[in-house]
Each structure stands twice: as structure tokens, then as C-alpha cells.
Amino acid sequence: MILIKLGGSVITDKAAYRTFRKETVARLAEEIKRSGEEVLIVHGAGSFGHVVSKEYGIQKGYSRPEQIPAAARVICDCCELSSMVVEELLAAGIPAATVPIAAAFVADNGKLIADNDEPIRRLADLGIIPVMYGDVITDRSMGFSIVSGDQIMEMLCRMYSPSRVVFVSDIDGLYTADPKTDPSAELIREVTKDTLARIRTSSSVDDVTGGVEAKMEAMLRMTSEDRDCVLINGNVPGRLYSLLKGHDVICTSAKGGIQ
Ligand code: IPE
Numbered sequence: 342m343i344l345i346k347l348g349g350s351v352i353t354d355k356a357a358y359r360t361f362r363k364e365t366v367a368r369l370a371e372e373i374k375r376s377g378e379e380v381l382i383v384h385g386a387g388s389f390g391h392v393v394s395k396e397y398g399i400q401k402g403y404s405r406p407e408q409i410p411a412a413a414r415v416i417c418d419c420c421e422l423s424s425m426v427v428e429e430l431l432a433a434g435i436p437a438a439t440v441p442i443a444a445a446f447v448a449d450n451g452k453l454i455a456d457n458d459e460p461i462r463r464l465a466d467l468g469i470i471p472v473m474y475g476d477v478i479t480d481r482s483m484g485f486s487i488v489s490g491d492q493i494m495e496m497l498c499r500m501y502s503p504s505r506v507v508f509v510s511d512i513d514g515l516y517t518a519d520p521k522t523d524p525s526a527e528l529i530r531e532v533t534k535d536t537l538a539r540i541r542t543s544s545s546v547d548d549v550t551g552g553v554e555a556k557m558e559a560m561l562r563m564t565s566e567d568r569d570c571v572l573i574n575g576n577v578p579g580r581l582y583s584l585l586k587g588h589d590v591i592c593t594s595a596k597g598g599i600q
Pocket residue numbers: 347348349350384385386387388390391394415419474475476477487488489490491
């Protein structure tokens with residue numbers, strides 16, 4: 342089984358509140374179906390989650406009453422986004438169902454507590470792909486918090502030991518610097534725990550170290566001796582399909598675990 346996250350940057354226009362990229366999602370769904378691979382799918386929230394969450398500090402937990410209608414708004418927006426994603430999966434012939442994480446789990450201090458996986462396992466056993474997404478969730482310490490699609494990916498990785506983990510985004514992979522602003526930025530083709538150590542000690546990538554390092558670490562945590570974790574550009578038609586078929590594509594691939 343291959344675990345796939347459709348990132349918020351590819352399924353929505355991150356700069357414009359509640360803008361769904363229907364054609365892109367329809368194409369990615371068709372590429373997944375055509376590959377014939379068994380998959381589990383997670384998605385991000387993009388502009389359906391980040392815009393209002395940022396405005397009201399939802400990720401910091403409860404501090405003032407005005408956050409309550411805002412948190413409810415984000416829950417509604419993310420659920421609507423997920424319904425639209427699932428519509429495209431169904432249209433492509435992939436039986437899928439939206440599973441809001443707040444109905445199945447709680448969090449503590451921003452960390453998802455995955456102690457009740459029965460509904461997810463049962464859906465998957467039936468052959469219905471449970472689709473979870475980054476969302477607002479109740480939190481034992483903070484009232485509410487936000488659990489990202491990446492955290493859900495880590496949970497599903499522990500539950501299902503997929504053969505491969507794929508992050509579909511709007512960039513070709515991880516870069517040594519921001520390629521949109523720095524022409525010397527280079528694509529990092531392969532990440533191992535040694536690459537991570539090099540990035541940490543390299544002064545030339547200081548300004549983006551936090552972001553790249555954090556993503557590399559998260560990717561490495563999802564790898565093992567026989568499972569890689571790949572970051573690819575979903576805006577390039579056919580790239581997800583080729584990757585799922587096992588072809589070499591432009592991407593960043595993390596390998597070998599983090600220990
Ligand atoms: C964010 O989830 C969830 C909310 C802001 C409510 P993700 O972090 O997985 O979303 P993307 O992929 O960055 O958009």
C-alpha cells in the first residue's frame with residue numbers, strides 16, 4: 342500500500358481563501374486510479390484552513406471567545422474541501438469517504454492521540470478509503486488545536502506500514518534555498534540522515550534551515566530500511582502516475598530511517 346498526501350498547495354490556491362483546484366484534483370485522482378496501486382489518501386487544508394486559522398490564532402489553542410466561531414468556520418471549510426476532494430476521487434472510480442479527525446480522535450498539546458483506530462481500519466477493510474485531512478481538533482491541554490495532514494500521515498504510517506510514502510506538493514522537491522527567490526537554490530534529490538547532518542552544519546542554507554530541516558526530519562521519520570518517502574510536484578501532469586508505477590521522476594526522496 343502507498344500512503345499519499347495531497348498537499349494544500351496543490352489542491353487549493355493557497356493565496357485565495359476557499360479556492361479549490363478542481364481540475365488538478367480530478368487529474369491527480371485519475372492518475373492514482375490509473376496506476377492500479379492500493380492507496381490511502383490524506384490531504385492538507387490549504388486556503389480552506391490556513392487563512393482563518395492564522396487570523397484567529399487557532400493553532401495556539403483557546404484564549405478568547407472570538408476564536409470559537411472562527412474554529413467552527415475552519416472545521417466547516419475543511420470538511421467542505423474534503424467533500425470536494427472525495428467527489429473527485431469517486432468520479433475517478435476510487436471509493437473514498439471523508440473521515441473528520443475531530444470525530445475519531447483528540448489531541449494533547451497539538452499532538453494527535455491515535456488511540457481509536459477501529460473506524461478507520463474497518464472502513465479500509467471494507468475497501469472504502471478513509472480520507473483524513475489537516476483540521477481543527479479538540480485538545481486536552483489547549484481546548485482546541487490544529488493537527489496537520491503530515492501528523493496524520495505519521496499516524497497512518499505507524500498503523501499500516503505502507504511500502505512507500507508520497508507527499509504531493511507544488512514544488513519539484515526540497516531545495517537548499519527558496520527557488521522562487523534564490524537562483525542558486527539546488528534541488529536535493531536524496532535525503533538520508535547524513536544529508537540532514539550536512540544541512541544542519543552548512544551556513545549557506547541558514548535562512549531556510551528550519552523549514553527544510555523540519556520537513557526532512559518528518560520525511561525521514563516515515564522511512565525505514567525498505568520504505569522511502571518522496572516529495573513530488575503534483576502540478577506536472579503524469580508525474581504522480583509515473584512515480585506510482587515505480588519510474589524515476591524528478592523528486593526528493595528520503596531513505597533509510599532517522600536512527
Ligand atoms: C493544516 O493542515 C490544517 C489547518 C490549517 C486547519 P496541513 O498543514 O496538512 O495543510 P497544508 O497541506 O499545509 O495546506
